[in-house]
Amino acid sequence: MLWFLCFALLLNLVRTQQVDNGTSSKQNCFVRDGRDGIPGHPGAPGRPGQPGRDGRDCTIKWSLDRVFEMEKRLRDIDSKCQLVIREAEEMKQELKATKQQTQRLLRILAGKKILDSDAFIQRSTYEIIPTLGEALTQADILLPGEESTFTTPVFSTSPQPTVERSCKKRLAFHVQDKVETRGAVNMEVFNMEGNTFLAVANFHLRESKNSYNIESFIYQMNSSTEKFELLQTLPTIGCRSITYFSDGEDSYLVATHHFDGSTYALDSVIYKWNGTQFANYTQVKTFGASSAQFFSFNGESFLAFANYRNDSSVSIFSIVYKWNQGRLEVFQRLLTHGAVDCKFHRSEDGEVFLVFANYYTPSETFNVKSTIYKWDGGRFVFAQHVVASAAIGVDMFESDEGMFVALASHRTDNSWHSHTNIYRWNGTAFILFQELETTAAIKVHHFVVGGTLYLTVANYFDEITSFLTHSMVYQYKNDRFVKFQGIRTTGAYDLQPFTYRGAPYLAAAFRFNGKHGSLESKIYKMYKGCVAREDALP
Numbered sequence: 409m410l411w412f413l414c415f416a417l418l419l420n421l422v423r424t425q426q427v428d429n430g431t432s433s434k435q436n437c438f439v440r441d442g443r444d445g446i447p448g449h450p451g452a453p454g455r456p457g458q459p460g461r462d463g464r465d466c467t468i469k470w471s472l473d474r475v476f477e478m479e480k481r482l483r484d485i486d487s488k489c490q491l492v493i494r495e496a497e498e499m500k501q502e503l504k505a506t507k508q509q510t511q512r513l514l515r516i517l518a519g520k521k522i523l524d525s526d527a528f529i530q531r532s533t534y535e536i537i538p539t540l541g542e543a544l545t546q547a548d549i550l551l552p553g554e555e556s557t558f559t560t561p562v563f564s565t566s567p568q569p570t571v572e573r574s575c576k577k578r579l580a581f582h583v584q585d586k587v588e589t590r591g592a593v594n595m596e597v598f599n600m601e602g603n604t605f606l607a608v609a610n611f612h613l614r615e616s617k618n619s620y621n622i623e624s625f626i627y628q629m630n631s632s633t634e635k636f637e638l639l640q641t642l643p644t645i646g647c648r649s650i651t652y653f654s655d656g657e658d659s660y661l662v663a664t665h666h667f668d669g670s671t672y673a674l675d676s677v678i679y680k681w682n683g684t685q686f687a688n689y690t691q692v693k694t695f696g697a698s699s700a701q702f703f704s705f706n707g708e709s710f711l712a713f714a715n716y717r718n719d720s721s722v723s724i725f726s727i728v729y730k731w732n733q734g735r736l737e738v739f740q741r742l743l744t745h746g747a748v749d750c751k752f753h754r755s756e757d758g759e760v761f762l763v764f765a766n767y768y769t770p771s772e773t774f775n776v777k778s779t780i781y782k783w784d785g786g787r788f789v790f791a792q793h794v795v796a797s798a799a800i801g802v803d804m805f806e807s808d809e810g811m812f813v814a815l816a817s818h819r820t821d822n823s824w825h826s827h828t829n830i831y832r833w834n835g836t837a838f839i840l841f842q843e844l845e846t847t848a849a850i851k852v853h854h855f856v857v858g859g860t861l862y863l864t865v866a867n868y869f870d871e872i873t874s875f876l877t878h879s880m881v882y883q884y885k886n887d888r889f890v891k892f893q894g895i896r897t898t899g900a901y902d903l904q905p906f907t908y909r910g911a912p913y914l915a916a917a918f919r920f921n922g923k924h925g926s927l928e929s930k931i932y933k934m935y936k937g938c939v940a941r942e943d944a945l946p
Contacts (some may be wrong), residue, residue, distance in 0.1 A: 419613050623643055700713050710730055830842045879895050
C-alpha cells in the first residue's frame with residue numbers, strides 16, 4: 409500500500425510539471441491530464457478519461473526511462489571515479505616509496521664520491537616572477553640542514569666499473585668551475601693583455617636589505633688551475649649587463665643600471681682599466697638600461713644603449729652614441745618599446761644592421777614587434793620588424809649556413825612556454841626560419857666549433873620544475889638547429905660561450921633558486937666524457 413501511494417504521488421508530480429510546460433509530443437501523441445477534454449465522468453484512478461489521457465502512455469514512460477538511464481550512468485561514473493581514486497592513492501604511495509629510495513641512493517653515491525653532492529636538489533617556487541595562475545609547489549628532496557646549488561649530477565671520471573656501465577660518453581659540456589654570484593643576470597668573458605677575465609652582472613638579491621645595491625664581480629682566469637679567481641668588485645645598482653670594449657688604446661667596461669627599487673632613471677657607468685683594475689671613468693644618463701653594444705665600422709666607433717623604460721612609459725628612445733676619443737656624443741635616438749637587448753652586425757657583403765629586442769607594451773602586451781635598423785650611409789633607418797613573444801634576448805650572426813637573427817622569447821600572455829624564433833636572410837629581408845620550443849628563455853648566443861654552428865638558450869623558469877630547468881645547446885644539422893645537449897641549470901639568465909686555450913666553454917649565470925640569489929654559477933667545458941643520463945639527449 410505504501411509503495412502504491414508513493415508511485416501515485418510520483419505520477420501526480422510529473423503530470424503537474426507537464427501541464428506547466430505545455431504539451432509535448434512523441435509519435436503524434438499529445439499528453440493531457442484527462443480534465444481538459446470533453447466533459448465526462450473521471451475514469452477510475454490510473455485509467456484514461458474520456459477523451460483525455462492520464463499521460464502514462466507517453467511522457468511519463470519516457471521520463472522514467474530517462475531517469476533510470478541517468479541513474480545507471482551516474483552509478484557507472486561513480487564506480488570509475490572510485491577506481492581512479494584508489495589507483496591514484498596507490499601511485500602516491502609508490503612515488504613516496506620511490507622518493508625515499510632515491511634519497512638513500514643519492515646519499516650512498518655521494519658518500520662514495522660517485523656523484524657530486526649537489527645532486528640533492530630542492531625545488532620550491534617563490535615570487536621572483538609574476539605568477540600566471542595558482543602558485544606551484546614542488547617536492548623537496550633536500551636533506552635537513554643541507555644547502556643545494558642545483559647542479560647537474562656528474563659522474564666521477566675515476567675508473568669505477570659500476571659508473572662506466574651506466575655512463576654515456578660523448579662530446580658535451582661538463583662542469584669545469586664554479587664562481588660565486590649574487591642574483592647574476594649576465595656573463596661577459598673577454599681577453600685583455602694576454603689574460604682572460606669574466607665580468608658578472610649581479611642584478612638583485614631578494615634576501616639583502618639593499619636588494620638592488622649589489623656589487624658586480626670581475627674574475628680573472630688562473631692559467632695554472634684553469635679556474636676563475638676574484639679580481640675585484642664593482643659598485644653597481646640593479647645591473648643588467650656588463651659589456652667590455654677596447655678603442656684600440658684603452659680597455660673599458662660598461663655597466664648598465666636598470667632599476668634601484670624606485671626609479672628607472674639611473675646613470676649607467678663606464679669603467680676604465682688602469683693597469684691593475686677597472687676604475688670609474690664616466691657616467692651616462694639612461695632609463696632602465698638593459699644592454700649596451702660597442703661597435704666600429706668605416707673608421708668610427710659607437711656605443712648603443714637599449715633603454716627599457718622610464719618611470720611612466722615603455723615607449724622611449726634607445727640612444728646610439730658616437731665614441732670620440734674617449735668622449736660620448738649623442739649620435740641618434742631610436743624609438744623602442746620596452747627594449748631589453750641590442751646587437752650590431754656587419755655582414756660579409758658590408759651591410760650594417762642594428763637590432764633591438766622589444767619586450768612589452770600595454771597595447772600589444774608581449775606580442776610587440778622587435779626592430780631591425782639598417783645603415784643607409786649616414787644613419788640607421790628602419791629595415792623591418794621581426795616577431796617573438798616577449799623578446800628578451802637577441803643575437804645576430806653569419807656563417808656558411810647564412811645570416812641569422814635569433815630572438816629569445818621569455819613568455820606569452822598566459823604561459824612561460826613559448827617559441828624562440830630564428831630568422832634567416834633571403835637576400836632582401838629576414839624571414840622566419842625555425843621556431844625553438846623554450847621555457848622562459850632569456851639569452852641566446854651562437855658559437856662555432858670545428859666549422860659547426862651552435863646556439864645556446866638560457867631557460868630561466870619552468871611551470872613544472874620551477875627554477876630547475878634544462879638550458880639548451882643546439883647544433884646546426886641538416887639545415888636545422890637540433891638539440892645537442894640539455895644542461896641542468898638553476899634560474900639561468902645567461903649561457904655565454906667563450907674559448908680558452910682552444911677549448912669551447914660556457915659561462916652560466918644563475919639568478920635565483922626559489923629562495924635566494926646567492927649561488928654558485930657554473931663554468932662548463934666541452935670535451936668527450938661521461939654525461940648524466942638526464943642530460944644525454946639523442
